[in-house]
Each structure stands twice: as C-alpha cells, then as structure tokens.
Amino acid sequence: MYRYDSIDQAIVDARVAEFRDQVARRLSGELDEEHFRPLRLKNGLYLQLHAYMLRVAIPYGLLSSRQLRMLAHVARRYDRGYGHFTTRQNIQYNWIRLEETPDLLADLASVEMHAIQTSGNCIRNISADQYAGAAADEVADPRPWAELLRQWSSFHPEFSYLPRKFKIALTGSEADRAAIRFHDIGWQLVTRDGAPGFRVFVGGGMGRTPVVAPLIREFLPADRFLSYAEAILRVYNRFGRRDNIYKARIKILVQEMGAEAFARAVEEEHGRLLPLGIDAQEAEVARIAGFFADPPFEGGLDDTVEAGGDPAFARWVARQVQPHKVAGYRIVNISLKPEGGIPGDASDAQMETIADLAERFSFDEVRVTHAQNLVLAHVRAGDLRAVYDGLETVGLAAANLDLATDVIACPGLDYCTLANARSIPIAQKLADRLRPREEVLGELKIKVSGCINACGHHHAGHIGVLGVDRKGTENYQLLLGGSGAEDASIAQILGPGFTEDGIVDAVERATTFYLSARAPGERFLDTWRRLGAAPFKEAVYG
C-alpha cells in the first residue's frame, strides 16, 4: 500500500501543528466559535448531538494493521472504546474532547493518517472497490488511480471552496462494489485494444435529489486521467450554483445543463488543459502503482476449503468468502453487523483482533467497505479456519453478507444533529425480524437513513427506509427497488409512512409478498422490477 514520502508527512504534521495553535486560541477565548467552526471542520471535527465527532479519512478504504491498531488506540484513549465505520469508508468517533484533539491528530499522523477534507465543500475522501487488487473479475487495480487523485485533490487550491462537497469513487471491475454511479464522479477502469482507460460517470448522488450518474465519456485514455478530472471540476466550479445549498451539487448542474451539454463543456475545458501538461508522467504513475504491486503470493497452494463437519464454519465460508484472482487465496468479508450490534461499529478490542488477523493472514492490510463491513483481501484457503476462529472470539463471525441482516444504517438521531429520526434501532429491529428467514430471502440490501441527506444510502436499497419528522414524532417512509451496484437504480417511495414498529411490519409484509411471487432465481430486486409497485403496495398497505 502507499506510504507517505517526506512531503506527505510534512504536510500532515504541519496541519496538526496549525490546528494545535487554533485549538489553543479557541480555548483561551482568542477565537470565537464563529471563526473557529470552519477551522475545526477543515480538520474533520464536528459538534454533534452529544459531543464533538471526529471523522478520520481512510483513503479508498485501505488500512495497514498498524493503522487499524492506531484507530483502536484512538477509540480507547480519546473516545469511549469504539468507532463507527461509515458509508464513505471512513471512521467516526463520537465522544471526542476538543482539548485532546491535537494530540489525537498527532497520533494519527504518526501512522500516516489524518482527518483533512472529511468535511466542507471540497473533494472528500476518495472511495474505491474493497476487492481492488484481489477480485477475480477485475480488469485493473483502481488503487493507484485513487492514490493519484488523493494527492492531486489534497489541498488543491482551486478546489478548496467548491459550490458544495464533492465525492469520487473508482472501480476496476464490471461488478460495481463502490456505488460509482451515486457519486459526483464515478470512474470505471476498462481497457480498449489492450490500453487502459476509464468510463466516466458524472453527476450522481443521493440526498434530497437522488440521481444515477450519466455516462459522459465512454473511454478516456488513462494518461489523461488528471487533466479530465480537473476539467470536470473546473466546469463545476465555474457554473455550479452557489445561491442555493440544495441546488449546489454537480448533479444539479449536470441535470440543468443536460448530460450532453455538460460533457461538451468538459471536453472544451479539457482541450484547453491538455497543452498545459498537467497529467501525471508515466514514471510517476508507475511509481505509485509500485506501492500496490501484488504481495508475494505463494504458488501451488491447495485451493480447497474443508469445513470439517462444522455447519457454522461452512455457512460462514459460503457467505463471507469470495473468489480471489490467485488460486489458493480467498477474499474474506468481516461482518460488522453481528446480532444485536450497531451497523459499522467496532470496539477497540475488535479492531485489535482484526489487525492481528490481517497481519498474520492477509499481508498486513484491511479494507473498509461502503456497506460498513471490513475485508481481508488475501487470505490463503488453508487459513480460513484460523481467521474464522479469531473473528469468533470477538463476536464478528456472522455470516450475513448481502443478506437482510447486513443492514446499512447512518448514525441517525442517536448521534447526528441533522437527523430527524433514529436509524440504528430500526436497523436492529429489521434485522431481528428478518433473521429467521434471511437465507430464504437471499440477497436483500436494506439501507436506513435518519434524514434526507441519505448517509444510510436508502435510495440505493433494495429496501430503503427514510426517517422523517412528522410533527415532532419519528416517522419512516418505505422505499423499494434501489440498487447501488452496476444495475444502479433509485428506490421509489411506496406510500404513506409508518411508526417505528409499523415500518418493521411493513418490511416484513413486503418480503413475505416477494417470497410468494418470486420466479426461480429472482432476488427481491428482480421481482420488484418485474412486477412493479402495485402488488407490493397492495401487500404492504392492503
């Protein structure tokens, strides 16, 4: 994985020193909150419902064991013993004290981490396919390009005050595990005549106005990657609306201009940029790619997995383990959705254990997924039992990947000042209700958000739940038919909302109808698409 050079480290260290001074001036009263707020937000520090919340960037969701141990240390030393992995592959801490934040950031900097650009109207943490460099179906590894973007976008002076926040995702596979079409820019690595390049999607997003990003360029040669990114950002920065926060994302600009006109504007801008030679040199791309070279895989490994008569282990292997590009290896998904747990939460002890397992069995690295789970990308088939046993000791051996209990949920009104309703209890109740038949239901992606901002990705759920405030009471809308995968679609609101218990009953009725109506091999989403809303509405509302 990428390691900081002296410039990276100097930048991050300087930022810690700068923030230490700013915090001291705030605590002495020299800075008032009005002037301090934008400074702390530039360092990922929010004031949430109960305390300060720190959002730490995990570039493209990739962590070393050393870094994950540091995240465990932060949870233990500066928080209340846990952290929350988010749908942007970041981690958030909910109980941070302002006076301790400079020390916390210094600790993070010691392992090449920070909280810069995790807030504000800038280019946020770059996200990517969690199976990058390991997937059997991968065309090319997106991580070198994600790292190139990270370096290009960090403190980019031209893009520090965009009309609104800006989110970028990359994948190197046809199967979209990074929800690229729900991003401001989604890059899909492809090849044409053996040459690498990108399909470029621009103007996707969730929130108040959900949009599946249109394709604006069928094939962009890889050697024009940065100049094209710069052209897109320039068009957005120039023409994006700044008069209305709800109309300021690039998706609105693309919609208002039309995708074709927007693409033409980008191409024109790109034409002006190309002669400036801002694209990364081949040698620099190769240097960065070198950090993501394959680890020393062993050849000739036994490719079989023996369950040894243990049904729980066999079920875990069948559900959590995915094929790897190298024979004898597997990708292991670690569920952060244990029974009774909070989606995405991990304790310091759990993080320590996963770091140990990664060090012993997966070339010292861990990935965070946008579905709030973790991944060990390179595990020998013969080590699966040991990994499973290790996970079991910390309660993380659930076998529910992409099943009904693998619910995505934002922090909701239990933690977030923006939320209108609680998300986590709904996720827990839904999981409890559907657990007995989750295997029968098959792939069923349920996503819960506590407000219209959609951090829980409810628009992209096969079943989405949106919490709203109805005259001071929590109310929940049911949405069906969304997908964040390569078959991206936006879920539709089915009808009037429900109470906290009512939404659980409603989801159960929708799933019961699906079981009665599905054709052989159909997922919930397929049945919805085949039959449309009417029979589901009848089943849910009567």
Added chain:
Amino acid sequence: MKLLTGNVTRTGDVVWWDGAGWSRRLDAAVPLEREAGERLLAEWAATETLNDLALVDAEAGPGGRPRPLHIRERIRGFGPTVRPDLALQGQDWR
C-alpha cells in the same frame, strides 16, 4: 416553558442550566421564561465557554419534571438510545 442548553467548548459535553450553574443531567434542568432565558443565553454566549447555546421548548414530563418537547433534545439529554451503557443513568429519554 423553556430549557437553556449548550455544549461545553472544551469537552463538547451537553449541559443544562440548573438554576445556579450548568449540569450534565437533564433531570437537573430548571424551566425558564423566555425573557430570563434569553438574558442568560446572551450572558453565557459572551463567555465563549459554551457552544451552540439554545433555549428549547419544554413540557412537564413524567413526575412533573421539565423535559424538552422535541425528541432530538431528549435524546441529546439522555445519550444514544442504542447505547444505554453510555447514557446518563437513571433517566428516561422517552
């Protein structure tokens, strides 16, 4: 009926005006009339020791104790409902 609340700048802790000072316990909060609340708010805002000071609407809760009208402020006073181990003990957010 109003309650005066804010977050301690140094720590982020949620606090409530208890009549003589600031308490972390919602059940220690005392009701205020708007005018008195606004006067206190302005006074404390000037000190910069508290953030996000606000006068929130309140009602008489179980046992007659004042509690915020809105669920957001009740959860804010209690702690995350999904982590009662981290919430203030002996209180009920509902």
